[in-house]
Each structure stands twice: as C-alpha cells, then as structure tokens.
Amino acid sequence: MKCRSVAYVLTAVVCGAGLVACGNDDGGGEDDKTVAGAEPTPARPDTSPSASESARASRPEIELPADVKFSFDWRTGDKLEDEVLADSEQRIAAVEMAIAEQDPVHAAYRFYSEGAAAADSQKYIQSFVDHKARTTGLTRVYDAKVEVDEGPGKARLVYCEDQSKAYNKFLETGKADVSEPGPDSYVLYSSSLTRDAKGVWVTERLLSTRGAAQCRP
Numbered sequence: 001m002k003c004r005s006v007a008y009v010l011t012a013v014v015c016g017a018g019l020v021a022c023g024n025d026d027g028g029g030e031d032d033k034t035v036a037g038a039e040p041t042p043a044r045p046d047t048s049p050s051a052s053e054s055a056r057a058s059r060p061e062i063e064l065p066a067d068v069k070f071s072f073d074w075r076t077g078d079k080l081e082d083e084v085l086a087d088s089e090q091r092i093a094a095v096e097m098a099i100a101e102q103d104p105v106h107a108a109y110r111f112y113s114e115g116a117a118a119a120d121s122q123k124y125i126q127s128f129v130d131h132k133a134r135t136t137g138l139t140r141v142y143d144a145k146v147e148v149d150e151g152p153g154k155a156r157l158v159y160c161e162d163q164s165k166a167y168n169k170f171l172e173t174g175k176a177d178v179s180e181p182g183p184d185s186y187v188l189y190s191s192s193l194t195r196d197a198k199g200v201w202v203t204e205r206l207l208s209t210r211g212a213a214q215c216r217p
Helices: 053-058 079-100 107-111 115-130
Strands: 068-073 133-149 154-170 186-195 201-210
Touching: 068 079, 079 107, 079 115, 079 133, 079 154, 079 186, 079 201, 107 115, 115 133, 115 201
Parallel strands: 068 133
Antiparallel strands: 133 154, 154 186, 186 201
16 A cells, blocks of 8 residues: 555554555655656745745755655745745645654744644654654645635645655665555645744644545546
C-alpha cells in the first residue's frame, strides 16, 4: 500500500516498520522531475505579496534536500487567495524541512501553524524521527479551493496531493521504499487559517482523507 504521509490529526497509519509512509526499494531521486507535465518548484522564501516588511524579514528560510521536490499547481489569480496559498505552500515545505532535519519542534513550520495543526505536525514529524527516516521524491499539490473572509482574517483551503512519486527514505541505509501508486497515493486536505498580526496566514487546523476520489486521476 502506498502511504507516504498521513493526516496530521488522525492516528498514524502503520506501514511495514511502523512508519507513516511505506514502499519497498531505492528510488525517488532525479528521475522524478515531472508529474503530469508540471515542473517541480522549490520552496520560496517569501511568496506573500501583501505581507508587511517586518513579516517578510522574519520569515524563516526554507531549504529542502535536493531529492525532496514539490510541484505547486494552485495559483488562482486572486490576490487574497494567492496569499493564503503562498503561506500554505511555505508551511508544507517547512514540515518537510523539519522531517529532513529531524526536528519535531522546528521553528519554521511553527511560524506557519499553531494550535491543533502545529501539535499534530509535531507528532507527524516525530514519527519520522523515531524511525530515523525522512521523505524523498516529488509531491504534486493541486486543485486548490480557497474561501477568504478578509474582515476577520479567516480562510479555508481544500487541496489535493499526488504522493505517487514520494517515498520514505531511511537515514541509516540511504534506501528509499518505493511501491506502485494506488488510490492511497492521493490525499485530500482541508485546512482552516487565520491571518496573524504580521499578515501571515497561519494554519490552525488540518484534516486529510487518503484515497479521496476527487484527487485521483
């Protein structure tokens, strides 16, 4: 069964040695550069167009291993919606950086999340630390639907992830578990966000449904 990640708010799926991801061979490297015609894009240090100068200056630098790649196919052209997407993009990448650096309380992902989302991300990252593993390969993020209430600074985001070319990589051996893609390779996420005093869209809650029909090709 293909399962690179699990919902941040659900009990972890146990696969093989008990990780939250599973597969079975070496891979997930430079061959995984395209998915459905989309080029992977690196995490950007600042993609929020209306953030204040102080928020821009304080944003954490996000740097991922060369073999961890994302393709974010989700800009809408609406200024506020794209701000939400940009900060959500940074949160996603920051969680992956925390996994790569084996730091369950990494400041980068906590800059973009709080409350239940931050707590559940910590548990998710800890599961990789416990098994001395991280992720590798390419994840495609797409089909975003954003609702923004500018007055109170609240937003809701629903999006899909294609994890069919993303796998676990065990740090002691350097080997990645690779399995054939299946329904569980596609995950639907739903998040609630609030805009903080610095203008950053912070994720408060994050739910997921693995194998969601609307995310599968």
